[in-house]
Amino acid sequence: MAKRIDVSDLNVYYGQFKAVEGVTMTVEPRSVTAFIGPSGCGKSTFLRTLNRMHEVIPGGRVEGKVLLDDQDLYASDVDPVAVRRTIGMVFQRPNPFPTMSIYDNVAAGLRLNGVKGRKKLDEVVEKSLRGANLWNEVKDRLNKPGAGLSGGQQQRLCIARAIAVEPQVLLMDEPCSALDPISTLAIEDLINDLKSQYTIVIVTHNMQQAARVSDRTAFFNLAATGKPGKLVEIDDTHRIFNNPSVKATEDYISGRFG
Amino acid sequence: MTTDTRVGSTSPGPVLPALGNPSRSRTIRDQVARVVMWLAFLVAVVPLVWILWTVVSHGGHLLMESQWWTNSQRGITSRRAGGGAVHAIQGTLIQAAVTALIAVPIAVMTAIYLVEYGRGKFAKAVSFMVDILTGIPSIVAALFIYAVWVTTFGFQRVGFAVSLALVLLMIPVVVRSTEEMLKLVPNELREASYALGVPKWKTIAKVVLPTAFSGIVTGILLGLARVMGETAPLLILGPYTKSIATNLFSGYMPTLPTMINQDRTELGQPAAVERMWGAALTLILLILLLNIAGRLVARFGSVKK
Ligand SMILES: Nc1ncnc2c1ncn2[C@@H]1O[C@H](COP(=O)(O)OP(=O)(O)OP(=O)(O)O)[C@@H](O)[C@H]1O
Numbered sequence: 374m375a376k377r378i379d380v381s382d383l384n385v386y387y388g389q390f391k392a393v394e395g396v397t398m399t400v401e402p403r404s405v406t407a408f409i410g411p412s413g414c415g416k417s418t419f420l421r422t423l424n425r426m427h428e429v430i431p432g433g434r435v436e437g438k439v440l441l442d443d444q445d446l447y448a449s450d451v452d453p454v455a456v457r458r459t460i461g462m463v464f465q466r467p468n469p470f471p472t473m474s475i476y477d478n479v480a481a482g483l484r485l486n487g488v489k490g491r492k493k494l495d496e497v498v499e500k501s502l503r504g505a506n507l508w509n510e511v512k513d514r515l516n517k518p519g520a521g522l523s524g525g526q527q528q529r530l531c532i533a534r535a536i537a538v539e540p541q542v543l544l545m546d547e548p549c550s551a552l553d554p555i556s557t558l559a560i561e562d563l564i565n566d567l568k569s570q571y572t573i574v575i576v577t578h579n580m581q582q583a584a585r586v587s588d589r590t591a592f593f594n595l596a597a598t599g600k601p602g603k604l605v606e607i608d609d610t611h612r613i614f615n616n617p618s619v620k621a622t623e624d625y626i627s628g629r630f631g
Numbered sequence: 632m633t634t635d636t637r638v639g640s641t642s643p644g645p646v647l648p649a650l651g652n653p654s655r656s657r658t659i660r661d662q663v664a665r666v667v668m669w670l671a672f673l674v675a676v677v678p679l680v681w682i683l684w685t686v687v688s689h690g691g692h693l694l695m696e697s698q699w700w701t702n703s704q705r706g707i708t709s710r711r712a713g714g715g716a717v718h719a720i721q722g723t724l725i726q727a728a729v730t731a732l733i734a735v736p737i738a739v740m741t742a743i744y745l746v747e748y749g750r751g752k753f754a755k756a757v758s759f760m761v762d763i764l765t766g767i768p769s770i771v772a773a774l775f776i777y778a779v780w781v782t783t784f785g786f787q788r789v790g791f792a793v794s795l796a797l798v799l800l801m802i803p804v805v806v807r808s809t810e811e812m813l814k815l816v817p818n819e820l821r822e823a824s825y826a827l828g829v830p831k832w833k834t835i836a837k838v839v840l841p842t843a844f845s846g847i848v849t850g851i852l853l854g855l856a857r858v859m860g861e862t863a864p865l866l867i868l869g870p871y872t873k874s875i876a877t878n879l880f881s882g883y884m885p886t887l888p889t890m891i892n893q894d895r896t897e898l899g900q901p902a903a904v905e906r907m908w909g910a911a912l913t914l915i916l917l918i919l920l921l922n923i924a925g926r927l928v929a930r931f932g933s934v935k936k
């Protein structure tokens with residue numbers, strides 16, 4: 374089910390401002406790809422172009438191609454809503470729907486897309502919560518508000534919500550940056566489990582995390598503030614961390630800048 | 632760094648003042664500020680309490696009588712005591728309900744448009760017009776409806792015309808309060824919904840509006856409380872009558888403000904004066920109830936904690 378993403382020559386704009394320039398890369402299916410790079414280099418911006426979330430920002434637009442298997446996501450006959458159903462997203466800050474219970478949060482994606490039937494929903498909710506390693510902690514209080522969980526639990530709830538609609542690809546923008554080390558480990562384990570079924574892209578500022586969870590790592594950088602960010606290189610994680618082909622990557626990873 | 636902030640022998644003096652009592656001048660300023668604030672508070676509260684006391688002491692006993700809540704003033708001359716206010720209460724409630732029924736959908740949808748969809752010139756123009764509407768004095772709204780309803784179309788002055796004038800006054804209030812509530816809904820929730828492949832209109836209907844629901848309802852109730860006490864449209868468009876009249880489209884429709892106004896013209900008659908205060912107290916109570924309802928909805932809102 375998992376799909377591959379091919380990006381070629383992508384430029385991303387906020388109005389007149391070009392935030393990301395000339396990205397060409399392939400994201401392999403059933404693997405974890407990590408994006409690293411200094412703050413402001415356009416990791417989030419680029420990530421959000423992969424499921425057309427970028428265009429919900431006023432003035433947001435892209436040039437170039439993004440192929441999901443062989444389908445051009447930006448072709449004129451493609452519905453961005455359908456793209457987002459296929460490519461899910463988990464955000465930096467946990468954002469459960471505050472009016473909904475734990476159950477309703479997980480079921481939200483299906484319900485809002487018109488799926489009815491208690492039995493089907495029950496099944497999906499349990500499966501997704503198990504998939505997100507949260508089932509045992511919440512199975513006795515599914516009707517309690519989702520916002521009443523701890524930060525780490527909320528983030529896993531958001532992951533459950535994202536995988537409940539069975540996307541082909543899961544994008545995660547710094548999913549652990551608001552979490553403590555234990556919750557972080559729980560989510561990293563979860564990412565490891567999920568990659569057998571999904572294509573995962575994760576943005577992180579944590580080098581160890583990138584090294585621990587990802588198969589491939591992409592390093593982004595920008596020449597100066599106000600200049601567009603660029604992809605410096607993408608390679609197997611262990612090569613990026615041990616023997617990168619570009620000097621800037623090595624400098625960044627060894628902490629000499631950024 | 633131009634100043635040395637280290638604590639040590641090189642710094643010229645202690646970095647922190649000694650941890651003693653606050654200086655004398657600060658104590659004095661503190662006391663003065665306290666006294667001024669208390670005085671301001673009293674100045675604000677005294678008239679309020681005074682009004683309430685006057686209204687309750689003059690009209691309170693009328694509200695204790697059951698006929699106040701069951702009878703109209705039909706057949707009761709101004710010098711006689713007795714009768715009730717039910718005709719005026721009904722009129723006020725009916726007109727308020729119709730006003731809300733018309734104003735709320737328009738106002739809420741305008742607010743949704745402005746916050747969720749509005750970009751560019753047209754949205755700016757709409758927002759600007761809402762601003763203008765906010766500033767319209769109630770008598771101008773009333774005269775405008777009079778000009779359209781009576782002068783242009785040649786209709787009679789009826790309850791519905793009053794409601795239309797109140798609609799003009801209520802819309803900007805509800806647009807602005809709903810806008811504020813919608814803006815309070817974090818963008819992250821909209822994005823979370825989009826990321827699940829939910830279309831925008833459904834995101835608004837199922838995520839944004841429920842999240843803002845209690846705030847929107849509170850704004851509506853407060854807006855309604857606000858227009859329910861409006862008097863100018865009633866004086867111009869809704870003449871008083873002493874009988875029960877519930878038809879919005881024909882005949883005069885009595886309301887609490889016009890009942891007050893009616894009895895005000897008979898200040899020589901003690902019975903009429905009492906009725907005036909009684910009607911005033913009833914109106915205050917109705918508005919108070921709406922306000923309380925608004926606060927309750929805000930307190931026990933839809934956002935689960
Ligand atoms: N909504 C926006 N409107 C205009 N410019 C934006 C917007 N969001 C981000 N930018 C700009 O785009 C550039 C890339 O930002 P982005 O958030 O993608 O960086 P990032 O690599 O994710 O940084 P971080 O690691 O701090 O999250 C920055 O220069 C930023 O100022």
Ligand SMILES: [Mg+2]
Pocket residue numbers: 416417418546
């Ligand atoms: Mg970012």
